[in-house]
Amino acid sequence: MTTSAWPEWPAGESIWSSNDRALEMAQAVLGSSDAPVGLTPKELVWRKNKARLYRYLRSEPATHKTPIFLVLPLINRSYILDLRPGASFVEFLLSQGFDVFLIDWGTPGDEDRSLDVTTLVTRYLPRAAKAIQKATGETRMTVLGYCIGGALATCFAALHPEVTRNLVLLTAPIDFADAGQFGRMTAPGIFPVEQLTDTFPVIPAQLPDIGTKLLNPLASYVGTYRQLWDKLGAENFDLRGWQAMYRWVNDSVPFAGAAFRQWIVEFYRENRLARDLLEMDGRPVRLADIRCPVLNIAASRDQIAPRPTTSVITHRVGSDDASEILVEGGHVGIVVGRTASQNLWPKVGAWLSAHD
Amino acid sequence: MTTTKQSGPGTDPFEVWREMYDANERTWSAALEQAMGSPEFGDSSGKLLETMLAAQKTVRDNMRTYLETMNVPTREDIARLGELVIGLEEKIDQVADRLDEIEEAVRAVPGGPAGPIGPSGPTGAKGPAGSVGRTGKTGRAGRPGPKGAAGPKGQAGATGPKGPAGPKGKAGTTGRARSVTSAAPAKQVVASKRAAPSKRAAPSTRARPATSTRAKPATNEPTTKDIKPVAGAR
Numbered sequence: 001m002t003t004s005a006w007p008e009w010p011a012g013e014s015i016w017s018s019n020d021r022a023l024e025m026a027q028a029v030l031g032s033s034d035a036p037v038g039l040t041p042k043e044l045v046w047r048k049n050k051a052r053l054y055r056y057l058r059s060e061p062a063t064h065k066t067p068i069f070l071v072l073p074l075i076n077r078s079y080i081l082d083l084r085p086g087a088s089f090v091e092f093l094l095s096q097g098f099d100v101f102l103i104d105w106g107t108p109g110d111e112d113r114s115l116d117v118t119t120l121v122t123r124y125l126p127r128a129a130k131a132i133q134k135a136t137g138e139t140r141m142t143v144l145g146y147c148i149g150g151a152l153a154t155c156f157a158a159l160h161p162e163v164t165r166n167l168v169l170l171t172a173p174i175d176f177a178d179a180g181q182f183g184r185m186t187a188p189g190i191f192p193v194e195q196l197t198d199t200f201p202v203i204p205a206q207l208p209d210i211g212t213k214l215l216n217p218l219a220s221y222v223g224t225y226r227q228l229w230d231k232l233g234a235e236n237f238d239l240r241g242w243q244a245m246y247r248w249v250n251d252s253v254p255f256a257g258a259a260f261r262q263w264i265v266e267f268y269r270e271n272r273l274a275r276d277l278l279e280m281d282g283r284p285v286r287l288a289d290i291r292c293p294v295l296n297i298a299a300s301r302d303q304i305a306p307r308p309t310t311s312v313i314t315h316r317v318g319s320d321d322a323s324e325i326l327v328e329g330g331h332v333g334i335v336v337g338r339t340a341s342q343n344l345w346p347k348v349g350a351w352l353s354a355h356d
Numbered sequence: 357m358t359t360t361k362q363s364g365p366g367t368d369p370f371e372v373w374r375e376m377y378d379a380n381e382r383t384w385s386a387a388l389e390q391a392m393g394s395p396e397f398g399d400s401s402g403k404l405l406e407t408m409l410a411a412q413k414t415v416r417d418n419m420r421t422y423l424e425t426m427n428v429p430t431r432e433d434i435a436r437l438g439e440l441v442i443g444l445e446e447k448i449d450q451v452a453d454r455l456d457e458i459e460e461a462v463r464a465v466p467g468g469p470a471g472p473i474g475p476s477g478p479t480g481a482k483g484p485a486g487s488v489g490r491t492g493k494t495g496r497a498g499r500p501g502p503k504g505a506a507g508p509k510g511q512a513g514a515t516g517p518k519g520p521a522g523p524k525g526k527a528g529t530t531g532r533a534r535s536v537t538s539a540a541p542a543k544q545v546v547a548s549k550r551a552a553p554s555k556r557a558a559p560s561t562r563a564r565p566a567t568s569t570r571a572k573p574a575t576n577e578p579t580t581k582d583i584k585p586v587a588g589a590r
């Protein structure tokens with residue numbers, strides 16, 4: 001009883017404080033899966049397979065006539081643009097008087113193994129757009145794509161200029177000639193995409209997630225918690241906000257096998273979209289066919305969609321009205337970060353109002 | 357944070373971790389970035405992934421063989437069923453697309469139905485003939501129905517007011533009625549063909565057409581054949 005087999009633990013108040021902080025950190029991380037997200041009220045307008053088109057509810061009629069069609073990435077949950085009250089791009093758009101629709105691709109299962117990007121662009125997006133037309137009575141809409149959703153939106157805008165009033169791209173990779181670390185990771189001879197899609201009908205969500213985190217492994221796997229350590233000691237730390245973001249980052253979606261293969265082969269490796277070699281359902285997808293006003297939003301420190309992949313669109317579209325906003329920040333941070341609501345969103349809102 | 361600063365290095369493991377990370381983060385990140393950008397890393401990670409995939413495939417194949425031997429549906433079997441459902445859904449979508457095209461074509465005919473008149477279909481919502489139900493439903497959109505009066509027979513206009521009965525219609529309606537570009541015209545054409553009996557029946561017999569459509573579902577089916585003559589007549 002008098003002696004212990006355990007090594008003596010350093011005494012003092014500080015160690016207990018640190019222990020408390022460590023417990024708080026564990027609670028913050030473990031509790032993030034329940035963090036409330038995507039709270040803006042919405043109604044289901046259209047559905048197909050796992051895809052859902054939502055219309056965000058407004059308390060009063062929209063003051064802008066052109067509806068906004070948000071096209072989200074395939075590998076992330078759609079609530080990134082409606083993270084939580086006060087940090088929601090959707091909420092901002094609604095407050096500016098826009099009628100906002102969002103397509104949520106859902107979670108693909110094994111039965112979606114043959115669902116490719118072409119099908120999404122030619123079978124899903126047009127029908128969702130038609131649903132928006134029917135719901136609003138407006139023939140044309142602003143198509144706003146984020147990340148991979150931006151590439152999809154670009155293809156859609158090129159194939160359906162009659163529907164696209166404006167095209168807005170948020171950190172959307174278009175030209176993969178210099179795709180950075182992702183490009184090297186998915187290069188032929190290194191990344192066995194065929195073997196992967198033969199083995200998995202649906203690519204497990206962890207794989208793209210690991211790929212993203214490997215772009216900056218130390219920051220992803222350690223730095224996140226290191227920062228949290230400090231933030232937990234700060235006076236006005238928004239724990240629920242951190243948890244919502246943490247939840248989204250770790251809440252990836254599986255990638256339908258055929259879509260993944262097409263994304264890697266035709267977009268990354270062969271760079272067909274930027275080279276005007278992409279065809280969908282026998283129709284050529286040409287950037288020059290995009291003649292509507294275009295707003296391209298890029299992040300200066302984007303590792304997922306590096307600057308060379310996002311900078312080409314404004315020079316290649318057939319529109320005379322193509323502009324760009326380059327924001328200081330990373331791929332996700334510029335869209336939902338603290339400064340987004342003060343910096344980026346008002347600019348986007350002003351542009352959309354001017355192009356209503 | 358203030359409390360952790362009070363303890364000196366070595367007394368608090370979390371403080372040690374923090375200081376170690378801060379001191380080395382840049383160096384380690386640079387080293388990792390350099391290593392991961394090298395062709396050797398790419399080769400070895402690719403081979404590692406290939407090996408893992410081969411192992412995974414072996415496990416999957418063995419499991420499938422085992423389940424098939426045991427007469428238990430495999431994951432692939434379930435997925436195949438799902439694919440069939442998805443394929444059916446796509447076919448339904450294609451039919452709906454085609455209907456939309458036909459409706460637009462009908463509307464485009466000079467002197468044809470002026471837009472959203474069509475959904476004047478009276479009641480009949482419960483009728484087995486889906487078309488009746490649909491037209492009944494779209495009856496809401498039938499408000500613009502009066503325009504239909506301009507039609508040659510003026511029947512559509514007459515039936516327009518009966519729209520309210522539509523809600524009885526099964527889901528059929530599909531919310532199409534809400535759409536501006538809606539399919540109303542085609543439905544209107546169909547409805548106008550049916551309108552005659554209901555007109556005879558007088559407004560007070562709203563419910564009757566439903567029974568009659570039950571009795572003669574086939575006659576109420578909207579077909580291309582139904583549409584052409586009427587459109588042509590206009």
